[in-house]
Amino acid sequence: MNSAPPPDQTPPPENTLKQLEEAGALSHFASSVAHEVCNPLSQIVLATDLLAGPRPMNDDLRKKIVGFLRQGADRIDKAMKSMLQTCSPIETSMTAEDANSLIEAALASLTEAPSVRIEKHFTPDLPAILVDKKHIIETIAGLCANAIDAMLPAGGTLTLTTSSKIFTSSEREGWQRQSWFRAGDHAVVIEIADTGHGIPENKMGLIYEAFFTTKAAGQGAGLGLTIAKKVVDLHHGRLEISNQPEGGVLAVLTLKSSAQP
Numbered sequence: 567m568n569s570a571p572p573p574d575q576t577p578p579p580e581n582t583l584k585q586l587e588e589a590g591a592l593s594h595f596a597s598s599v600a601h602e603v604c605n606p607l608s609q610i611v612l613a614t615d616l617l618a619g620p621r622p623m624n625d626d627l628r629k630k631i632v633g634f635l636r637q638g639a640d641r642i643d644k645a646m647k648s649m650l651q652t653c654s655p656i657e658t659s660m661t662a663e664d665a666n667s668l669i670e671a672a673l674a675s676l677t678e679a680p681s682v683r684i685e686k687h688f689t690p691d692l693p694a695i696l697v698d699k700k701h702i703i704e705t706i707a708g709l710c711a712n713a714i715d716a717m718l719p720a721g722g723t724l725t726l727t728t729s730s731k732i733f734t735s736s737e738r739e740g741w742q743r744q745s746w747f748r749a750g751d752h753a754v755v756i757e758i759a760d761t762g763h764g765i766p767e768n769k770m771g772l773i774y775e776a777f778f779t780t781k782a783a784g785q786g787a788g789l790g791l792t793i794a795k796k797v798v799d800l801h802h803g804r805l806e807i808s809n810q811p812e813g814g815v816l817a818v819l820t821l822k823s824s825a826q827p
Contacts, residue, residue: 603642605641606637606638606639606641606642607638607642609634609637609638610634610635610638610639612634613631613632613634613635613638614635616631617631656701656796656797656800658698658701658800658801659698659699660696660697660698661696661697661698661699662694662695662696662824663694663695663696663697663699663702664692664694665692665695665728665754665756665821666688666689666690666692666728668697668699668702668703668706669686669688669706669726669728669756671703672703672704672706672707672710673707673710673726675703675707676707676710676711676714679714679717679718679721680721681717681718681719681720681721681722682714682717682718682721682722682723682724683721683722683723683724684723684724684725684726685723685724685725685726686725686726686727687725687726687727687728688726688727688728689728689729689730692728692729692730692754693730693752693754693823693824693825694823694824694825695754695821695822695823695824696801696822696823696824697801697821698797698800698801701797701800702797702801702821704797705793705794705797705798705819706756706758706819708790708791708793708794709758709794709817709819710724710726710758711790712790712791712815712817713758713759713760713762713814713815713817714760715762716760716762716763716764716814716815717760717761717762717814722760722761722762722814723760723761724758724759724760725757725758725759725760726756726757726758726759727756727757727759728754728755728756728757729754729755729757730752730753730754730755730823731752731753731754731755731820732750732751732752732753733747733748733749733750733751733753734749735749736748736749746802747804747820747822751822751823752822752823752825753803753820753821753822753823754820754821754823755818755819755820756818756819756820756821757816757817757818757819758816758817758818758819759810759814759815759816759817760814760815761813761814762813762814762815763813763814764809764810764813764814764815765807765809765815767809770807770808770809773791773807791807798819798821801821801822802822803819803820803821803822804818804819804820805817805818805819805820806818806820
């Protein structure tokens with residue numbers, strides 16, 4: 567006789583909303599959106615006032631003002647796209663990729679932080695993974711950016727490790743079908759570890775909820791991990807985030823190999 571699956575451990579929506587309210591996530595989100603939109607809007611208004619003013623304008627000044635307008639518009643566009651991604655379907659185009667190369671591309675997209683040392687422990691000749699290259703690079707970059715932010719301004723060490731794995735038994739996370747790994751499945755594991763302040767244990771259950779963040783207001787709307795989890799689920803992969811005993815956070819990204827037995 568088939569045994570019934572355990573009850574869904576996901577808290578009811580009303581409980582999650584209450585937790586977010588108690589954590590100040592919703593007011594934090596409103597403040598962050600105001601910051602992400604109003605600041606570049608102010609920049610755009612200032613630039614347009616300069617363009618409309620009586621002041622004589624040479625080509626260099628005109629190019630600088632146009633640059634301000636573009637920069638402000640790009641910031642608003644990025645903020646709006648992040649919010650839309652949380653509730654809209656994500657289109658994917660899968661190709662076989664090397665995990666080590668994806669990490670290098672993600673690191674190249676980040677702003678350098680001189681006080682953060684980066685250590686790489688890459689396993690060579692990993693099996694290829696079937697992924698949407700753009701979305702996975704953005705996901706890895708977002709996880710690395712979170713890790714770096716958690717170590718600033720004091721600094722620390724960002725450690726990136728890759729390895730291959732063959733599952734010896736069937737595993738599933740949160741009883742979600744897309745997170746199943748069957749016995750014999752080949753996967754690549756990407757670990758991103760930092761030496762930052764960690765995540766309060768009483769907030770760990772909210773990290774994938776939209777609008778929740780441990781950052782100060784204006785430093786993020788709390789959508790990064792929500793989108794990252796959505797992308798990983800689309801890849802039938804797994805994203806696990808936990809505090810390390812020695813301090814800091816460990817993010818583990820597990821993605822199936824493109825060539826399964």
